Amino acid sequence: MSKxxxxxxxxxxxxxxxxxxxxxxxxxxxALRPYGWALSxxxxxxxxxxxxxxxxxxxxxxxxxxxxxxxxxxxxMVLADGSVVRAxxxxxADLFWAVRGAGANFGIVTAFEFQVDEVGDVxxxxxxxxxxxxxxxxxxxxxxxxxxxxDLTSFLIVSPPRSGQPATAIVLAMxxxxxxxxxxxxxxxxxxxxxxxxxxxxxxxxxDVMANxxxxxxxxxxxxxxxxxxxxxxxxxxxxxxxxLIHSGAVYFxxxxxxxxxxxxxxxxxxxxAHRSANFSVVAFGVNRQRMDREWARxxxxxxxxxxxxxxxxxPERLRDAFPPHTLRRLGELKARYxxxxxxxxxxxxxxxxA
Ligand SMILES: Cc1cc2nc3c(=O)[nH]c(=O)nc-3n(C[C@H](O)[C@H](O)[C@H](O)COP(=O)(O)OP(=O)(O)OC[C@H]3O[C@@H](n4cnc5c(N)ncnc54)[C@H](O)[C@@H]3O)c2cc1C
Numbered sequence: 001m002s003k004x005x006x007x008x009x010x011x012x013x014x015x016x017x018x019x020x021x022x023x024x025x026x027x028x029x030x031a032l033r034p035y036g037w038a039l040s041x042x043x044x045x046x047x048x049x050x051x052x053x054x055x056x057x058x059x060x061x062x063x064x065x066x067x068x069x070x071x072x073x074x075x076x077m078v079l080a081d082g083s084v085v086r087a088x089x090x091x092x093a094d095l096f097w098a099v100r101g102a103g104a105n106f107g108i109v110t111a112f113e114f115q116v117d118e119v120g121d122v123x124x125x126x127x128x129x130x131x132x133x134x135x136x137x138x139x140x141x142x143x144x145x146x147x148x149x150x151d152l153t154s155f156l157i158v159s160p161p162r163s164g165q166p167a168t169a170i171v172l173a174m175x176x177x178x179x180x181x182x183x184x185x186x187x188x189x190x191x192x193x194x195x196x197x198x199x200x201x202x203x204x205x206x207x208d209v210m211a212n213x214x215x216x217x218x219x220x221x222x223x224x225x226x227x228x229x230x231x232x233x234x235x236x237x238x239x240x241x242x243x244x245l246i247h248s249g250a251v252y253f254x255x256x257x258x259x260x261x262x263x264x265x266x267x268x269x270x271x272x273x274a275h276r277s278a279n280f281s282v283v284a285f286g287v288n289r290q291r292m293d294r295e296w297a298r299x300x301x302x303x304x305x306x307x308x309x310x311x312x313x314x315x316p317e318r319l320r321d322a323f324p325p326h327t328l329r330r331l332g333e334l335k336a337r338y339x340x341x342x343x344x345x346x347x348x349x350x351x352x353x354x355a
Contacts, residue, residue: 007031063150121177157254235302259281
Protein backbone atom coordinates (compact mmCIF):
# COMPACT_ATOMS: atom_id res chain seq x y z
CA MET A 1 0.00 0.00 0.00
CA SER A 2 3.05 2.26 0.28
CA LYS A 3 2.24 4.21 -2.89
CA UNK A 4 -1.18 5.18 -1.46
CA UNK A 5 0.37 7.68 0.90
CA UNK A 6 -1.38 11.00 0.17
CA UNK A 7 -2.32 13.24 3.09
CA UNK A 8 -4.82 15.99 2.24
CA UNK A 9 -6.98 18.38 4.21
CA UNK A 10 -10.65 17.98 3.22
CA UNK A 11 -12.25 20.54 5.52
CA UNK A 12 -10.10 22.99 7.43
CA UNK A 13 -12.69 24.33 9.91
CA UNK A 14 -13.85 20.76 10.58
CA UNK A 15 -10.23 19.48 10.83
CA UNK A 16 -11.10 16.64 8.45
CA UNK A 17 -8.12 14.95 6.82
CA UNK A 18 -7.94 12.18 4.23
CA UNK A 19 -4.96 9.85 4.57
CA UNK A 20 -3.81 6.95 2.41
CA UNK A 21 -3.07 3.63 4.14
CA UNK A 22 0.55 3.67 2.96
CA UNK A 23 1.44 6.94 4.67
CA UNK A 24 3.63 6.57 7.72
CA UNK A 25 2.83 8.17 11.05
CA UNK A 26 5.87 10.45 11.02
CA UNK A 27 4.68 11.90 7.70
CA UNK A 28 1.14 12.31 9.02
CA UNK A 29 2.44 14.17 12.07
CA UNK A 30 4.70 16.39 9.93
CA ALA A 31 1.87 17.21 7.50
CA LEU A 32 -0.54 18.19 10.31
CA ARG A 33 1.93 20.27 12.28
CA PRO A 34 1.70 23.49 10.18
CA TYR A 35 -2.03 23.59 10.96
CA GLY A 36 -1.44 23.21 14.71
CA TRP A 37 -3.04 19.77 14.54
CA ALA A 38 -2.09 16.21 15.46
CA LEU A 39 -3.69 12.78 15.19
CA SER A 40 -3.33 10.27 18.01
CA UNK A 41 -1.14 7.49 16.59
CA UNK A 42 1.36 4.92 17.80
CA UNK A 43 4.75 5.76 19.26
CA UNK A 44 6.87 4.95 16.21
CA UNK A 45 6.90 7.17 13.13
CA UNK A 46 7.89 4.34 10.80
CA UNK A 47 4.68 2.37 11.29
CA UNK A 48 2.15 2.56 8.47
CA UNK A 49 -1.33 4.04 8.74
CA UNK A 50 -3.17 0.99 7.34
CA UNK A 51 -2.47 -1.63 10.00
CA UNK A 52 -2.61 0.66 13.00
CA UNK A 53 -5.75 2.55 11.97
CA UNK A 54 -7.70 -0.67 11.41
CA UNK A 55 -6.67 -2.18 14.77
CA UNK A 56 -6.72 0.60 17.39
CA UNK A 57 -3.77 2.94 17.74
CA UNK A 58 -2.38 3.26 21.26
CA UNK A 59 -0.01 6.19 21.56
CA UNK A 60 1.28 9.19 23.50
CA UNK A 61 -1.85 11.29 23.01
CA UNK A 62 -4.11 8.40 23.99
CA UNK A 63 -5.28 9.45 27.44
CA UNK A 64 -6.06 12.96 26.23
CA UNK A 65 -7.39 12.24 22.74
CA UNK A 66 -8.25 8.54 22.56
CA UNK A 67 -7.26 5.85 20.08
CA UNK A 68 -6.51 6.51 16.43
CA UNK A 69 -9.72 4.71 15.46
CA UNK A 70 -11.72 7.09 17.66
CA UNK A 71 -10.89 9.85 15.16
CA UNK A 72 -12.06 7.91 12.12
CA UNK A 73 -15.07 9.43 10.39
CA UNK A 74 -15.12 7.34 7.20
CA UNK A 75 -13.15 4.78 5.18
CA UNK A 76 -13.10 3.73 1.56
CA MET A 77 -12.36 0.07 1.14
CA VAL A 78 -12.20 -2.83 -1.29
CA LEU A 79 -14.27 -5.81 -0.15
CA ALA A 80 -13.68 -9.51 -0.81
CA ASP A 81 -15.93 -9.48 -3.89
CA GLY A 82 -13.91 -6.64 -5.41
CA SER A 83 -16.51 -3.96 -4.81
CA VAL A 84 -15.40 -0.54 -3.55
CA VAL A 85 -17.49 0.85 -0.70
CA ARG A 86 -17.55 3.74 1.69
CA ALA A 87 -18.25 3.13 5.37
CA UNK A 88 -19.12 5.69 8.03
CA UNK A 89 -21.78 6.18 10.71
CA UNK A 90 -24.15 7.05 7.84
CA UNK A 91 -23.19 4.45 5.20
CA UNK A 92 -22.49 0.77 5.89
CA ALA A 93 -22.41 1.60 9.59
CA ASP A 94 -21.91 -2.03 10.63
CA LEU A 95 -18.82 -2.31 8.43
CA PHE A 96 -17.54 0.97 9.89
CA TRP A 97 -17.99 -0.51 13.37
CA ALA A 98 -15.99 -3.62 12.38
CA VAL A 99 -13.19 -1.68 10.69
CA ARG A 100 -12.44 0.11 13.95
CA GLY A 101 -10.66 -2.79 15.65
CA ALA A 102 -10.91 -5.72 13.24
CA GLY A 103 -10.44 -4.02 9.86
CA ALA A 104 -7.96 -6.47 8.37
CA ASN A 105 -10.63 -9.18 8.39
CA PHE A 106 -13.07 -7.22 6.26
CA GLY A 107 -11.21 -5.69 3.34
CA ILE A 108 -8.47 -3.36 2.24
CA VAL A 109 -8.89 0.25 3.27
CA THR A 110 -7.72 2.52 0.47
CA ALA A 111 -8.43 5.83 2.25
CA PHE A 112 -9.11 6.95 5.80
CA GLU A 113 -10.91 10.16 6.78
CA PHE A 114 -9.98 11.38 10.24
CA GLN A 115 -11.07 14.30 12.35
CA VAL A 116 -7.83 15.44 13.94
CA ASP A 117 -7.20 17.47 17.11
CA GLU A 118 -5.70 20.86 17.80
CA VAL A 119 -2.42 20.06 19.51
CA GLY A 120 0.19 22.68 20.29
CA ASP A 121 3.61 22.14 21.82
CA VAL A 122 4.03 19.12 24.06
CA UNK A 123 6.35 18.21 26.90
CA UNK A 124 8.45 15.16 26.06
CA UNK A 125 10.41 13.33 28.74
CA UNK A 126 12.78 10.40 28.74
CA UNK A 127 13.69 9.25 32.24
CA UNK A 128 16.11 6.42 33.01
CA UNK A 129 15.43 4.94 36.42
CA UNK A 130 16.57 2.28 38.85
CA UNK A 131 14.10 -0.61 38.74
CA UNK A 132 15.97 -3.16 40.84
CA UNK A 133 12.92 -3.43 43.10
CA UNK A 134 10.87 -4.17 40.04
CA UNK A 135 7.61 -5.03 41.81
CA UNK A 136 7.52 -1.77 43.76
CA UNK A 137 8.60 0.20 40.71
CA UNK A 138 5.76 -1.16 38.58
CA UNK A 139 3.16 -0.60 41.29
CA UNK A 140 4.27 2.98 41.87
CA UNK A 141 4.39 3.85 38.18
CA UNK A 142 0.91 2.40 37.68
CA UNK A 143 -0.50 4.38 40.62
CA UNK A 144 1.12 7.64 39.46
CA UNK A 145 -0.11 7.19 35.92
CA UNK A 146 -3.69 6.33 36.93
CA UNK A 147 -3.88 9.33 39.28
CA UNK A 148 -2.45 11.74 36.68
CA UNK A 149 -4.51 14.23 34.67
CA UNK A 150 -5.30 13.06 31.15
CA ASP A 151 -2.66 15.24 29.57
CA LEU A 152 0.02 12.83 30.83
CA THR A 153 0.50 9.60 28.90
CA SER A 154 3.59 7.58 29.72
CA PHE A 155 5.03 4.31 28.49
CA LEU A 156 7.40 2.18 30.51
CA ILE A 157 10.14 -0.14 29.29
CA VAL A 158 11.80 -2.34 31.91
CA SER A 159 15.03 -4.05 30.97
CA PRO A 160 16.09 -7.21 32.77
CA PRO A 161 19.32 -7.01 34.78
CA ARG A 162 22.41 -7.45 32.57
CA SER A 163 26.04 -8.29 33.46
CA GLY A 164 25.54 -7.82 37.19
CA GLN A 165 23.82 -4.43 36.75
CA PRO A 166 20.42 -3.79 38.35
CA ALA A 167 17.24 -3.78 36.29
CA THR A 168 16.59 -0.38 34.74
CA ALA A 169 13.47 1.30 33.42
CA ILE A 170 12.94 3.93 30.78
CA VAL A 171 9.87 6.07 31.22
CA LEU A 172 8.79 7.84 28.02
CA ALA A 173 6.22 10.48 28.83
CA MET A 174 4.26 13.03 26.85
CA UNK A 175 2.52 15.94 28.52
CA UNK A 176 0.00 17.46 26.14
CA UNK A 177 0.82 21.00 27.22
CA UNK A 178 3.53 23.40 26.12
CA UNK A 179 3.79 25.28 29.41
CA UNK A 180 6.96 24.32 31.33
CA UNK A 181 5.29 24.61 34.75
CA UNK A 182 2.54 22.16 33.74
CA UNK A 183 5.09 19.77 32.25
CA UNK A 184 7.17 19.80 35.44
CA UNK A 185 4.07 19.43 37.58
CA UNK A 186 2.99 16.30 35.66
CA UNK A 187 6.47 14.76 35.60
CA UNK A 188 7.35 15.35 39.25
CA UNK A 189 5.36 12.34 40.57
CA UNK A 190 7.01 10.10 37.95
CA UNK A 191 10.44 11.36 38.97
CA UNK A 192 9.69 10.40 42.56
CA UNK A 193 9.09 6.72 41.81
CA UNK A 194 12.71 5.61 42.11
CA UNK A 195 16.28 6.93 41.87
CA UNK A 196 16.94 8.44 38.45
CA UNK A 197 20.11 7.78 36.46
CA UNK A 198 19.47 10.22 33.64
CA UNK A 199 16.75 12.44 32.24
CA UNK A 200 15.91 14.62 29.30
CA UNK A 201 12.86 16.85 29.16
CA UNK A 202 12.08 19.16 26.25
CA UNK A 203 9.20 21.25 24.97
CA UNK A 204 8.70 20.20 21.38
CA UNK A 205 6.05 19.23 18.84
CA UNK A 206 4.24 15.93 18.40
CA UNK A 207 5.74 15.80 14.89
CA ASP A 208 9.28 16.04 16.28
CA VAL A 209 8.61 13.19 18.70
CA MET A 210 7.26 11.08 15.84
CA ALA A 211 10.28 11.80 13.62
CA ASN A 212 12.00 8.83 15.20
CA UNK A 213 12.23 6.41 12.25
CA UNK A 214 14.66 5.99 9.38
CA UNK A 215 13.54 6.62 5.81
CA UNK A 216 15.68 3.76 4.54
CA UNK A 217 14.20 0.37 3.79
CA UNK A 218 14.42 -1.63 6.98
CA UNK A 219 16.48 -4.81 7.07
CA UNK A 220 14.77 -6.47 10.02
CA UNK A 221 14.76 -10.25 9.87
CA UNK A 222 12.11 -12.71 10.98
CA UNK A 223 9.09 -12.29 13.21
CA UNK A 224 9.36 -11.38 16.87
CA UNK A 225 8.06 -13.68 19.60
CA UNK A 226 5.72 -11.61 21.72
CA UNK A 227 2.87 -11.95 24.17
CA UNK A 228 0.54 -9.17 25.02
CA UNK A 229 -2.49 -8.24 27.10
CA UNK A 230 -4.55 -5.45 28.62
CA UNK A 231 -4.90 -4.77 32.34
CA UNK A 232 -7.24 -2.57 34.33
CA UNK A 233 -4.79 -1.80 37.15
CA UNK A 234 -1.24 -2.60 38.19
CA UNK A 235 -2.18 -4.43 41.35
CA UNK A 236 0.48 -5.78 43.74
CA UNK A 237 -0.23 -9.27 42.34
CA UNK A 238 0.15 -8.11 38.73
CA UNK A 239 3.36 -6.23 39.60
CA UNK A 240 4.86 -9.26 41.36
CA UNK A 241 3.99 -11.58 38.45
CA UNK A 242 5.40 -9.09 35.92
CA UNK A 243 8.60 -8.72 37.94
CA UNK A 244 9.03 -12.52 37.96
CA LEU A 245 8.53 -12.54 34.18
CA ILE A 246 11.08 -9.75 33.64
CA HIS A 247 13.66 -11.51 35.81
CA SER A 248 12.92 -14.98 34.38
CA GLY A 249 15.46 -14.74 31.56
CA ALA A 250 12.75 -15.51 29.01
CA VAL A 251 12.11 -11.86 28.14
CA TYR A 252 14.47 -9.26 26.67
CA PHE A 253 11.97 -6.41 26.32
CA UNK A 254 9.00 -5.64 28.54
CA UNK A 255 6.76 -2.63 28.02
CA UNK A 256 3.61 -1.23 29.61
CA UNK A 257 1.71 1.59 27.92
CA UNK A 258 -0.88 3.65 29.69
CA UNK A 259 -4.27 3.80 28.04
CA UNK A 260 -7.52 4.86 29.80
CA UNK A 261 -8.68 8.48 29.93
CA UNK A 262 -10.35 9.48 26.67
CA UNK A 263 -10.05 5.88 25.39
CA UNK A 264 -12.49 4.84 28.12
CA UNK A 265 -14.98 7.61 27.24
CA UNK A 266 -16.05 5.62 24.17
CA UNK A 267 -18.68 2.95 24.95
CA UNK A 268 -17.39 -0.62 24.70
CA UNK A 269 -19.87 -1.55 21.98
CA UNK A 270 -19.21 1.54 19.82
CA UNK A 271 -16.27 -0.07 17.97
CA UNK A 272 -14.88 -3.57 17.49
CA UNK A 273 -12.05 -2.54 19.83
CA ALA A 274 -14.04 -3.19 23.00
CA HIS A 275 -11.71 -3.34 26.00
CA ARG A 276 -12.17 0.32 26.80
CA SER A 277 -11.77 0.05 30.56
CA ALA A 278 -8.14 -1.12 30.39
CA ASN A 279 -5.71 1.41 31.78
CA PHE A 280 -2.62 -0.48 30.61
CA SER A 281 -1.40 -2.38 27.57
CA VAL A 282 1.41 -4.86 28.25
CA VAL A 283 3.81 -6.50 25.82
CA ALA A 284 6.81 -8.78 26.29
CA PHE A 285 9.35 -9.89 23.68
CA GLY A 286 11.18 -13.19 24.06
CA VAL A 287 13.17 -15.62 21.95
CA ASN A 288 11.77 -19.07 22.63
CA ARG A 289 8.01 -19.46 22.04
CA GLN A 290 7.44 -22.35 24.50
CA ARG A 291 9.40 -20.67 27.26
CA MET A 292 7.72 -17.36 26.61
CA ASP A 293 4.25 -18.92 26.80
CA ARG A 294 5.17 -20.77 30.01
CA GLU A 295 6.43 -17.62 31.74
CA TRP A 296 3.63 -15.43 30.38
CA ALA A 297 1.07 -17.78 31.93
CA ARG A 298 1.94 -16.30 35.35
CA UNK A 299 0.68 -12.92 34.18
CA UNK A 300 -2.47 -14.13 32.47
CA UNK A 301 -4.68 -14.27 35.59
CA UNK A 302 -4.25 -10.52 35.97
CA UNK A 303 -5.00 -9.59 32.36
CA UNK A 304 -8.35 -8.74 30.89
CA UNK A 305 -8.37 -8.39 27.13
CA UNK A 306 -5.82 -8.08 24.37
CA UNK A 307 -4.75 -5.55 21.74
CA UNK A 308 -3.92 -7.76 18.77
CA UNK A 309 -1.33 -5.46 17.20
CA UNK A 310 1.28 -6.45 19.80
CA UNK A 311 0.48 -10.19 19.80
CA UNK A 312 2.21 -12.92 17.78
CA UNK A 313 0.66 -16.00 19.38
CA UNK A 314 -1.61 -17.32 16.63
CA UNK A 315 -3.65 -19.74 18.77
CA PRO A 316 -7.40 -19.20 18.36
CA GLU A 317 -7.83 -18.38 22.06
CA ARG A 318 -6.26 -15.01 21.38
CA LEU A 319 -9.31 -13.93 19.37
CA ARG A 320 -11.41 -14.54 22.47
CA ASP A 321 -8.99 -12.46 24.51
CA ALA A 322 -9.20 -9.62 21.99
CA PHE A 323 -12.95 -9.55 21.48
CA PRO A 324 -15.60 -10.10 24.18
CA PRO A 325 -18.20 -12.78 23.26
CA HIS A 326 -20.84 -10.33 22.07
CA THR A 327 -18.33 -8.44 19.91
CA LEU A 328 -16.90 -11.62 18.42
CA ARG A 329 -20.37 -12.95 17.60
CA ARG A 330 -21.23 -9.71 15.81
CA LEU A 331 -17.90 -9.76 13.95
CA GLY A 332 -18.64 -13.35 12.85
CA GLU A 333 -22.05 -12.31 11.51
CA LEU A 334 -20.50 -9.43 9.57
CA LYS A 335 -17.71 -11.66 8.30
CA ALA A 336 -20.34 -14.08 6.94
CA ARG A 337 -21.97 -11.16 5.15
CA TYR A 338 -18.92 -9.27 3.84
CA UNK A 339 -16.36 -12.05 3.37
CA UNK A 340 -18.19 -15.41 3.38
CA UNK A 341 -15.29 -17.25 1.69
CA UNK A 342 -12.80 -15.87 4.20
CA UNK A 343 -10.58 -14.20 1.61
CA UNK A 344 -9.06 -11.94 4.28
CA UNK A 345 -7.65 -14.63 6.57
CA UNK A 346 -3.94 -13.86 6.77
CA UNK A 347 -4.35 -12.18 10.16
CA UNK A 348 -6.01 -12.95 13.50
CA UNK A 349 -8.78 -14.57 11.56
CA UNK A 350 -12.43 -14.14 12.43
CA UNK A 351 -14.16 -17.01 10.64
CA UNK A 352 -17.78 -16.66 9.54
CA UNK A 353 -18.53 -19.56 11.91
CA UNK A 354 -17.82 -17.31 14.93
CA ALA A 355 -21.40 -16.11 14.51
C1 LIG B 1 8.28 -0.60 15.96
C2 LIG B 1 6.79 -0.71 16.14
C3 LIG B 1 6.14 0.13 17.04
C4 LIG B 1 4.76 0.04 17.19
N1 LIG B 1 4.15 0.89 18.06
C5 LIG B 1 2.80 0.88 18.14
C6 LIG B 1 2.12 1.81 18.98
O1 LIG B 1 2.75 2.64 19.64
N2 LIG B 1 0.77 1.75 19.04
C7 LIG B 1 0.04 0.86 18.32
O2 LIG B 1 -1.18 0.89 18.41
N3 LIG B 1 0.65 -0.06 17.53
C8 LIG B 1 2.01 -0.06 17.43
N4 LIG B 1 2.64 -0.99 16.65
C9 LIG B 1 1.84 -2.05 16.03
C10 LIG B 1 1.28 -1.60 14.70
O3 LIG B 1 0.06 -0.93 14.94
C11 LIG B 1 1.00 -2.82 13.81
O4 LIG B 1 2.20 -3.51 13.59
C12 LIG B 1 0.34 -2.42 12.51
O5 LIG B 1 -0.27 -3.57 11.95
C13 LIG B 1 1.31 -1.84 11.53
O6 LIG B 1 0.65 -1.42 10.40
P1 LIG B 1 1.42 -1.28 8.99
O7 LIG B 1 0.39 -0.81 8.00
O8 LIG B 1 2.66 -0.50 9.17
O9 LIG B 1 1.91 -2.77 8.74
P2 LIG B 1 1.69 -3.82 7.60
O10 LIG B 1 2.67 -4.89 7.86
O11 LIG B 1 1.65 -3.16 6.25
O12 LIG B 1 0.23 -4.35 7.91
C14 LIG B 1 0.02 -5.19 8.99
C15 LIG B 1 -1.36 -5.81 8.83
O13 LIG B 1 -2.35 -4.80 9.01
C16 LIG B 1 -3.45 -5.03 8.14
N5 LIG B 1 -3.53 -3.89 7.22
C17 LIG B 1 -2.52 -3.09 6.79
N6 LIG B 1 -2.98 -2.15 5.95
C18 LIG B 1 -4.31 -2.36 5.83
C19 LIG B 1 -5.35 -1.72 5.07
N7 LIG B 1 -5.09 -0.69 4.29
N8 LIG B 1 -6.60 -2.22 5.16
C20 LIG B 1 -6.87 -3.28 5.95
N9 LIG B 1 -5.94 -3.93 6.68
C21 LIG B 1 -4.66 -3.47 6.63
C22 LIG B 1 -3.15 -6.32 7.40
O14 LIG B 1 -3.67 -7.41 8.14
C23 LIG B 1 -1.65 -6.40 7.44
O15 LIG B 1 -1.16 -7.70 7.34
C24 LIG B 1 4.02 -0.92 16.47
C25 LIG B 1 4.68 -1.77 15.56
C26 LIG B 1 6.04 -1.67 15.40
C27 LIG B 1 6.74 -2.58 14.41
